[in-house]
Amino acid sequence: MNEKILTTLAFEQVKDQMRPYLVTAAGKKELQALTPSSDFDEVNQLLAETTDGANILRLIGTIPIPQLDDISMQLKRLKIDATLSATELASIGRVLRASGSVKLFFDKIRQQDVPIQTITKYVAEIVTIPTVTKRLVISIENDGHIADEASSKLHGIRQKISQTETQIRQKMEEYTRGKNAKYLSDAIITMRNDRYVIPVQANYRSHFGGVVHDQSQTGQTLFIEPQAVMEFNNRLRQAQIEERQEEIHVLEELSILIAPYQEEIGRNEVVLGKLDFINAKAQFAHANRATLPILSAENHVDLRQARHPLLDMDRAVANDIVIGDEYQAIVITGPNTGGKTITLKTLGLVQLMGQAGLYIPANEESTIGIFSDIFADIGDEQSLEQSLSTFSAHMDNTISILNQIDERSLVLLDEVGAGTDPKEGAALAMAILDAIGTKGSFVVATTHYPELKVYGYNRAGTTNASMEFDGTTLQPTYRLLMGVPGRSNALEIASRLGLDDQIVAQAKALTSEDSQDLNDMIGDLVAQRKLAHDQTVKLDQDVANAQTLHDELAAKLEQYEQQKEKLMQQARQEANHTVATARQEADKIVQQLRIMQRQQGAQVKENQLIDAKGSLNALHVEDPRLNKNKVLQREKRKHDFAIGDAVLVKSYGQYGELIQKRGQSDWEVQLGILKMQVNEHDLEKVGKDKLAQDEKQASRRPIVRTTQTRQATARLDLRGHRYEQAMQEIDQFMDHAILNNLSPVTIIHGKGTGALRKGTHEYLQSNPRVSSFEYAAPNAGGDGATIVYLS
Template sequence: MIAAKALKTLEYPKIIEQLKTYTTSSVGKSMIEELTPSTSLEQVQKWTDETDEALSVLRVKGNVPLGGLFDVRPHAKRAQIGGVLSAMELMEIASTIRASKIIRRFMEEVNESEDFPVVNLYDYTESLPVLTELEHEINHCIDENGVVLDSASQTLRSIRSQLRTAVQRIREKLESYTRGQNAAKMLSDSIVTIRNDRYVIPVKSEYRSHYGGIVHDQSSSGQTLFIEPNAVVQLNNDARALRVKEQEEIERILKELTLQVEAIAPDLFHLVKTMAKLDAIFAKAKYGTAEACTRPEINTDGRIRLIKARHPLLSKDEAVANTIEFGDPHTAVVITGPNTGGKTVTLKTVGLCTLMAQSGIPIPALDGSEVALFESVYADIGDEQSIEQSLSTFSSHMVNIVDILKKFDEHSLVLFDELGAGTDPQEGAALAISILDEVHGRGARVMATTHYPELKAYGYNRPGVINASVEFDVETLSPTYKLLLGVPGRSNAFEISKRLGLPGHIISHAESFTGTDRSEVDTMIASLEESRKQAEQDAMETARVLEESEQLKKELAERLAAYDQKKEQLEQKAKDKAKKIVEDARRESESVIAELRQLQKQAAVGVKEHELIDARKRLKDALPSNPVLKKEKQKKQRAQNLQVGDEVKVLSFGQKGVLLEKVSKSEWAVQIGVLKMKLPESDLEFVKPEKEKQMVSVNNVAGRSAGGVKLELDLRGERYEDALIRTEKYLDDAVLANYPRVNIIHGKGTGALRQGIQSLLKKDRRVKSYRFGEAGEGGYGVTVVELK
């Protein structure tokens, strides 16, 4: 068991206070308050696994439904000894049962739907007793505010119904007084109020005898009396009797529910304890999520490896992260450096992370961190001199150290802050070395901080010991709080004094008093620091280049995979499209051939020329178009010589415009409606003027008839006015195409479009006659037009 003194010294209780803020119930807080580091590997592993599962659930679900949980164990205990629970206490029991039901259902869904295992948490929820029957019974009788409902019993419903009637009669009687002719004169206020659970009216004292009855109260001035008139005395008595009956029935209902609670009291004890554990587990996980903590690996080899660890009680935005490694092969670390440089913070970081890990709490370090399981942790940190005992700083520290030396063993973690401080430097340094030799020699893991220069060479003279220091920036005269393993700290007094303006001859004179050995050690340390900084820069640059290379490789691989996938999709799409075109062409060709054979059979009857023309056109259209030739044709069109005033089509907009001027070799100024803009010539396509098109169409009637005018016009879905315009234009095209007969499809619908079309045909001089289609031609939905 970890000593309470070490927990206090390392500020472990502050971590507990932070954890309590993440609980959702008083029982969860109590469970966290009782949490102390375990020395059992099995227990620590179990706690760590539980917290890790909770972290996974929070990452996926965001939150966990743990609300509505109360500590109902005292209620259950009172029910066991014969007490009667109040309505609110019963309501808390129902709420707690409901909370257990919700979390059990939640964990079942998580266990069924998610890929990560929640074995430990699921075991907890599976062990929760099912007490739904009692929950429903309580909810049937009591509402969420702790009020017994009318539905609790038929007797209670009847009593309350009678009571409401009695109260209504009392109020009606008293309100008749407040509305009377003399009310404004005799009453202080026209209201009905209550005194001593009886309904009264406020009467001016001089008119007391007018109403008679019982005086229940008076105002502070004595001018108003609250009187129960004789006329309602008996009615109030009846209401009072009903209230007594109501209370007796409520007590009977509560007693009956209490007996049901007594029967399942052991289940309630187990339920609350289990829910408290779940609340505590998720509180650890919520803390870990909020503080960017991770799960450490636990070992029994005394090996500590904290990657970018922060002090748990410092803000994660301000704390400097350090990587701390020792335990294998080095079992002792001696940290030197200036005051306020972060030495004590480093000690507490190691100690607190160890205590948190052994409590199943995530630690503020990166993934891959390791923490050793220690049977005991000892710490002598800070100025703990006892004023009451009149002990000096040195004596106070030495009392703690003596106690530690009596208790520690090879399974201990020992932390010394400013070892040997507070006394003569030479004697203090000697004591520090001797104490470190003792602790290190007996196999414990030890970390110590010191100011003594004699300890700078300690790590070089003893196997299993490593020097460390906290970095100090001489340029800014401030610590960086970075821990440097393997490099002892050096004195910065001369450099700092020089930067602060101390004359050079004084500094030189001071340096003459330092020994040669001291100078050589400082030079060696400076060289080590310079080499370390260069190595760190090289490592950072290498890591950056490697990361960029990996990212580039990943991007190229993704692009190549996407390209291959897109290529396959396009190839497949092209194959499918070509297959469909060929299949459509085959079906259309077969259809046309079948029609031609039919026409051949009907040759004796007579075949219209336009029918043969239409069949030939359909056969021609059935041939698949060549997209390559189509593209070449577009390129040829674009390569035409454009001139100012030409009408063009802007391909990117799909709009027509007029060329204004040539801006450059490859750009034109184009007027599109009210807009004037510069566009590349590759985006323009020459359009023949409308007059030229009409001339071409007139001079090439045969070509037009075979090239685009169909034998029927489909107007279904068109607006009335648009349909008439399209009909007139279609008749022009049909006459130019020399069609003797055409079909106009207008649909049946309401008949409005059909009537409009036929009215137009009736007046058109190009129309010889018109009729409705036959049964095989579309019936009343089609008008067949004979042209002149």
């Protein structure tokens, strides 16, 4: 990519925006070397690295890389066996510590399944040297100070220094706080020539003895090392010399220790810089709401709501820019300061960013090309030194571009052909565009020439575009309108600004009819395009809302189906439990009847049969939800009970007559020869004919005898019956068999689809009185009949 385009489109300023996100010197070198690439695979690789960084930033956070200095000079000094300073060793120690931290960070990332494509190969190059790192961390503090633990000898020397300084201060304080303080200019302890001294008034020079190390400017104060502390200062000085010698020894040892790992440490620095740079690209993309572009090998550019990266993203007007598929040339017209130049720069700079491996300031699913080079002639590049005119400067630049472009080039021309006679300029502009088209390059050009509007319609692979202008406010909107040429607004603006109407009218009269018709046509196209755009935006919003609603309804439907299935399963379980409980209660009632049979001989009394039937009916459970049904409640309120009403006692299944009210909700009911007190919730009003019919049937009811009869059948044939009817008949048949002590019994269900057989076996499995069952013998029906054994 030519250097001039990077300057023209301000690519370096984009890089400057990334610099605050970098923390390492190596990362800043990576940024300094960043340039767009024209190789498809390389661009794809660079974007994949940025995507890795963005995924890590989004899911985990920033890669933990601290501030790291450039250690290249330290590594060069190690090659010549030099001894590094504590500060230099501290810089290398920070690189080694960061290497270990980054390794651990990516080990955790692998456990969390963060999608990473390329970064892992860089992390694999990092070499951790635990023993060396540990020694450096213990010996050299982060600010370059040699720690006491660097060696046992150094630790002992520093303890000696600390003790000696304490002794000196204690001795000195005898002078600053005792009776000798009156001889001092100030009651302080200070240092001169690395020795502890006190400020003594000059006329008391001989009072303390010792050595004078300095005096004040006036000569009134002498800084004296008292005789009593000279030995302590000598001892301190000796210890400090030993400390310095031991520190040099420690630095020599550490330099020798890390010297064999120069290449590994240098490679670690480079890799950490690479990761720092990837981290910075991800943070820069996040801060600017940039997205991953799709690469097109055919150079089909489709930028969706692209904005200039150097403008305030909340104020910059975003535009759709499309080139390379249906057309390779765009001619943009529109008023001055309408945004034509910034649109050119936006296209070019977004392309440079994408080809440099950066996310682009555009909506998702935007597509960029991979151009071999991008050329631009933008703005006034007049050369004062060469005394070139504006036109000459543009022509010189254009000629240079024409000599370099090929079929994979993108050319951006601002005010093509400007700076000369309009007729000649327009003709020259069209010829230049034709020359660029002949070479197969992609071109976007801005112009004021009306002839180029016709050129955009007539040339194959070329389209018009314009910058929208609000005729009401007489202000540009900075929106790019693809497929619509711009119209001249000079007369409207002049009239709105107050120019005399006669002057405006005369100007219109002097304007050719063709120009007026063209402006009217363009105005109509702009209005229709705006209407279509507004309708498209509304339709897109409606579609988005409908899709959101559809997704919500689909989710709720799925939730409903899951809940429905869960409730159905729960209901089936509860129903099975209720059936099993009811059967157990029925068995108890039958057992009680048998006991009464044995105790009372051959008959059972009427009232005992009524009680037994009532107990059986009580096993029926009403759906409690029906009690809340307003329709049923309203229907029940229509039937108030009164004395003499014929009623059905639901729990006993018997008809009777109301005798009298007892309490608020109980009634005395005549049931044949019996009188019972029944709650009105257990009563249901019926007609008198029902009561008469029941009494007639009761008179014919035979006396129940408990002797087993031989006519009691032990076979049930269900063939040809519906499933529900068959299940009811099985239930009645089993009660009949139990009451008559029939065992075994045979149920003929046939083969058919197997539904009756399956239902029969499920019933038998749930009946506690069934001890076992099996298929009949082959000559007795085989699997079309089941033999049941009762307990």
